[in-house]
Amino acid sequence: MKKSVISAIFITIICVFTIGTVSFKNQQPKVSYIEGNYAIDINDPYAVVGAKDYVFICEVLEVKDCNTEISKDELPDSIIEFDTPMTRCIVKVLKNMKGNLKEEEIITFYKDCGLSSDGKVLQIYKNDLMPEAHKVYIFMGYGQYDGTITGGGENGTIFVCNSDGIYSETKIYNEYIQYINNQVSPPIEYPHYLAYADVNFGDGSVNKNIYEEFNSSIDNVTEQSLGSSINKKIYEESNSSIKKVTGQSLEDLINEKLDYANKNPVDEYIAP
Numbered sequence: 001m002k003k004s005v006i007s008a009i010f011i012t013i014i015c016v017f018t019i020g021t022v023s024f025k026n027q028q029p030k031v032s033y034i035e036g037n038y039a040i041d042i043n044d045p046y047a048v049v050g051a052k053d054y055v056f057i058c059e060v061l062e063v064k065d066c067n068t069e070i071s072k073d074e075l076p077d078s079i080i081e082f083d084t085p086m087t088r089c090i091v092k093v094l095k096n097m098k099g100n101l102k103e104e105e106i107i108t109f110y111k112d113c114g115l116s117s118d119g120k121v122l123q124i125y126k127n128d129l130m131p132e133a134h135k136v137y138i139f140m141g142y143g144q145y146d147g148t149i150t151g152g153g154e155n156g157t158i159f160v161c162n163s164d165g166i167y168s169e170t171k172i173y174n175e176y177i178q179y180i181n182n183q184v185s186p187p188i189e190y191p192h193y194l195a196y197a198d199v200n201f202g203d204g205s206v207n208k209n210i211y212e213e214f215n216s217s218i219d220n221v222t223e224q225s226l227g228s229s230i231n232k233k234i235y236e237e238s239n240s241s242i243k244k245v246t247g248q249s250l251e252d253l254i255n256e257k258l259d260y261a262n263k264n265p266v267d268e269y270i271a272p
Contacts, residue, residue, distance in 0.1 A: 029115060029122040034084070036125065039188055042154045049176070050183035052140040052156075053192055054149055055098035057173065058091035059163050060131045061106065065115045078144035085114030085123050086150075089131055091139065093197070094167060098180050099143075100199045107197040109139055112152020127154040136160040136167050138176055143193035145211045147204060 040047040049055050064070055066079065066086040079086055089109045093101050101107070111131065113124040124130060131137055138158040141151030151157065158176070160167045167173050191214045194201045201207075 029120055032121050032123045034113075034123055034125045036153060038153070040184075040186055044184070045155065045176070045179040046182055047184045047186070048155050049098060049140065049179050051186040052151075053099055053143045054101060054195065055138065055140045055176070055180060056093050056101050057095035057097065057136065057160060057167050058093050058107075058109070058139055059136050060089055060091050060133050062090040063131055063133055064088045064090075065119075066110070067117045068115050068119045076144075076146050076148045078146045078148050078150070079110050082112065082150075084112055084152075085116060087111045087114040087130070089139075094136065095173075097138075097176065098183075099195070101195070101197050102199055105197055107195075108148070109141060110148055110150045111157065112150060125153050125156070128152065129157055129159065131157060134163045136163060136165065138172070143195040143198065143207075145191075145193050145207055147194070147196040147201060147207060149195045149197070 036042070040051050042048060064087070066075060066088055070088060072080065075088075087110070089111055090106060091109055092106050093103050096103050113122070113128060113130060115122055122130070137160055139151055140156045141149045143149055158172060160170055160172055191210050193207045193210060194204075
């Protein structure tokens with residue numbers, strides 16, 4: 001199961017179109033802000049960092065749009081499968097805060113925002129920002145089944161300072177240390193894949209095992225079986241509560257009304 005699908009646990013995407021224009025890659029695209037419904041309190045930084053696989057301080061070295069500046073052949077499978085525009089950021093990890101990323105390594109981070117295929121519209125989440133080269137940010141994201149890291153959504157990218165600044169002396173850095181130390185786990189569990197840059201990635205077999213195990217668990221719980229079990233539970237609980245109040249089961253009450261209708265046919269049925 002791919003994180004592009006799993007992300008739906010946390011984000012339901014709704015586009016709010018054309019709020020203004022922005023300068024991007026020497027273009028003036030219109031901006032389409034993406035608003036989401038989240039399973040966490042997106043304004044609670046303790047919950048936001050708790051829902052992420054990786055949180056780290058990085059210097060952005062290069063920013064390229066996946067639709068207009070990068071060939072599809074250059075993109076990993078997990079990024080091609082995303083339904084929204086993506087931006088590729090080449091970054092240097094300065095400080096690992098959550099996860100096990102290698103510090104001082106240059107890695108690739110795919111951000112869930114970017115230009116439409118014709119370059120005329122920039123799609124970005126509400127209360128999110130487009131990273132710029134030679135600036136330092138807090139990036140937050142998820143590991144994908146193929147080892148890439150992606151991130152997006154409100155409050156998922158935080159500006160820290162310019163590249164010539166000292167991030168450890170900033171107020172925002174010290175605040176996020178506290179958020180991570182007291183993070184809140186998400187209400188819904190999902191597969192945790194390792195990134196290439198993770199010190200524990202190895203040959204990728206851990207991701208393969210997680211992928212196959214999660215796929216198997218989904219296949220075993222089909223929509224029909226899940227629906228049937230839920231309906232059975234609702235039916236049994238309803239029957240129990242109705243019988244306590246009326247002295248009759250739900251089935252008895254339904255049969256009584258059907259029997260009355262059969263014995264008293266009318267043009268318009270009115271329940272007794």
